[in-house]
Amino acid sequence: MVIFDCDGVLVDGEYLSTCIMAREARKYGWNITDEQANKMFTGGELAKIRDRIAQESGATLPDDWDMHVQNLIVSMMKTDAQTVDGAEDMLKATLSLGLPVRIGSNSSMAEMEAKFSSTGLDQMLDEERIHSGRDLNMPKPRPDLYLYAAEQDNIPAGNCIVLEDSNAGVEAARLAGMACVLLRDLDKPAPEWPGLYRIGHLSEFVPLLRRIMSRQKREAA
Template sequence: MKKKNIDLVIFDCDGVLVGGESLSTELMADEARKYGWNITNNQADKIFSGGELKKIGELIAEKSGSKVPDDWAIMMERKIAEMMRTKAVTVDGAENMLQDIIALDLPIRVGSNSSICEMDAKFSKTGLDQIFQKDRIHSARDLNIPKPNPDIYLYAAQEEGVLPEACIVLEDSDAGVEAAVRAGMTCVLLRDAEKPDPKFGDVIRIDHLSQFAGVVQSIASNL
């Protein structure tokens, strides 16, 4: 593993810090079935996880042959945020992992495809709003340039005033991995060992958050 300076740690949100993404995809599956696409919850979880709501709405329209309202993505964003205010939970080990990273004296930011509205709800319910300041939480949806575009990660680095190559990203989705790699950042993938590698780029794989701080230490030449 090649050593390099690490000046910023950037986290995806869903599946990395906040769990319950399957609740969101189940909500979308209900919507898809309402429009006539007979998709199961398991299928929806595989197809919709980490996706952009606008594109998911377009896919539902394509598969169902039904007209989906132009404001479907905004409507779903509100429904998801409302649900997460009561149902959001942290990913196992997230709080301890964050404290381990903070103990390394490294700055932290969030870069997610979720909207700020959604993340406010999720972070408030889980208490992560006590760890991340609002101006360090960034939404690719609100930028209107979602992953797999690298812009959200480049924006986080720019806001921190560091070079992309000095950033390490923790991701769980293929789209997020592609965004991080295209941004020129080191990417660590949180994924169960039996699940396949992402389709884009080289990553360092872990299967539990307790491993992440050790990976950062093994890479960072400035720690």
């Protein structure tokens, strides 16, 4: 099975989302830039980001802050979401291999519905194969979300490969006992994890899958 993260892997919405969080942080007195917020908040869960903003600003954030920010993100994604370069072709090619595919993201289902419908990726993805770490209370870097996705098709964790772009997602895959491909510019730092695959562009993912599948067939023979 292939399990995809959403933001930064299929939809290029992470920076826009963290800019909203940065704006919120500045509203409460933490003078953080959009760039700093992107580095700090990417891949994080809203509850922990809320706590960090409260800690840094000394302000008390409302109990419904998470939902408030989620609603801001959903509204923005309905109009501004774009696919990551090469995402549509990569997804089509992955599906053509006949492998089961699922999505595992810390984003809420409402966010992902907005992102996928806005970009047209909903035409290739079945809703029942999309899973939200936020809505299921299984946020990364905990492994639960990825293990849950695999269990839905009764596929062992060792037979799954995850495509991620965040350190939290890589850690979740590692803890789940799954192989992981990190999508990140090759000149940028990455977690130290033996066996972690790295690609700099989505066009490299399916050829990598084919090589892995070919090697498995040879080993089985």
